[in-house]
Each structure stands twice: as structure tokens, then as C-alpha cells.
Amino acid sequence: MKEKTTGDLSRELMDKSDIDSYLKENQEYFFHEDMTELLAGIFEKKEISKAALARKAGMSEVYLHQVFSGRRKPSRDRLICLCVGLEASMEETQRLLKQAAYAPLHPKVKRDAIISYGVLHQFSLSEINDKLFTENEKTLF
Incomplete structure (x- = not known):
């Protein structure tokens, strides 16, 4: 069976009568x-405690445990913070x-480009936030 792209699925969704x-x-x-x-799977591969x-x-830590238990869904920025952590x-x-x-994260969006660079180069959250602030972009928290 041929893999369908997101575009294929979008067109099909628009064309369907039900x-x-x-x-x-x-x-x-x-x-x-x-x-x-998915988050738990990534966490398990890392050598870090939930407190750290x-x-x-x-x-x-309370918020973090709520995210891992599925009781809270983090915002996009909070999820990025978790990825950085x-x-x-x-x-x-x-x-x-x-x-x-x-x-x-999209490289044509200045804020996302800064965040992406930080993720790629494993910057700390404070380093990413400092650069965002310097560039007059909204910080992650």
C-alpha cells in the first residue's frame, strides 16, 4: 500500500461526503x-531524574508529574521547555x-529559528531565553 502524505489525506478529507x-x-x-x-519514552532513554x-x-515537580500522568497538557512553549530539559x-x-x-519549529520564524538552534546545540533553557530576549522575541517562560 502506498504511503499517503498529509496533503493526500487533506484532499481526501475535503472530498469525502462523510x-x-x-x-x-x-x-x-x-x-x-x-x-x-512519547514523552515518557524519551525520558526513559535519558539519565535524568524527574526532579532534575x-x-x-x-x-x-508537581506540574511535571501531572504532565507525565496525562492530567495536564503542556502548552507548546512548556513542551519545548521539557524538550530542552x-x-x-x-x-x-x-x-x-x-x-x-x-x-x-519552523526555520523561517525568527523565534523558532532561535529555539531550534538552541535545541540542536543543546543550549540550556536560560541560554535560549537570553537569546530570545536579546532579539526582542517572547521567551519560553
Whole structure:
């Protein structure tokens, strides 16, 4: 079976007369792992405690535990902070953003370019925020 692109799926969705047939025909293309599971999988590969992650990500341990338990969904910026704290790769960061239904980091957006550079070069959260502030861009927290 040929892999369908996002564009293919979008066109098909617009052309369908009912949502049920679209859902049935495209079940294999939907995300099956939720953001919390993906985040936990990345966390398990890292050698960091949740307490240390909370500090590196600039958030409370209570909030972090709520995210990992699925009781809270972090905002896009908070999810990026978690990725920075985890020293996640760019691929892992983009996948988490996509899985959480957030826009991926885009190199044509100045703020996103700064964040991307920080993720790629494993800058700390404060280093990324300092550069964002210097460039008159909204900081991550």
C-alpha cells in the first residue's frame, strides 16, 4: 500500500461526503501513540531524574508529574521547555510537538529559528531565553 502524505489525506478529507468513511479508510495513518507516551519514552532513554528535569525545564515537580500522568497538557512553549530539559534531539522535539498537535519549529520564524538552534546545540533553557530576549522575541517562560 502506498504511503499517503498529509496533503493526500487533506484532499481526501475535503472530498469525502462523510467523515465515517474517511476515518475507516485511513485508520492506519492516524497517530496511535499519544504525547504522554512519547514523552515518557524519551525520558526513559535519558539519565535524568524527574526532579532534575523539572529544574532544567523551569517548572515545578508537581506540574511535571501531572504532565507525565496525562492530567495536564503542556502548552507548546512548556513542551519545548521539557524538550530542552531532556536534551531531546531536534527530531524528538519535532515529533513531540507534532504528536501534541502543535506547530513544529519552523526555520523561517525568527523565534523558532532561535529555539531550534538552541535545541540542536543543546543550549540550556536560560541560554535560549537570553537569546530570545536579546532579539526582542517572547521567551519560553
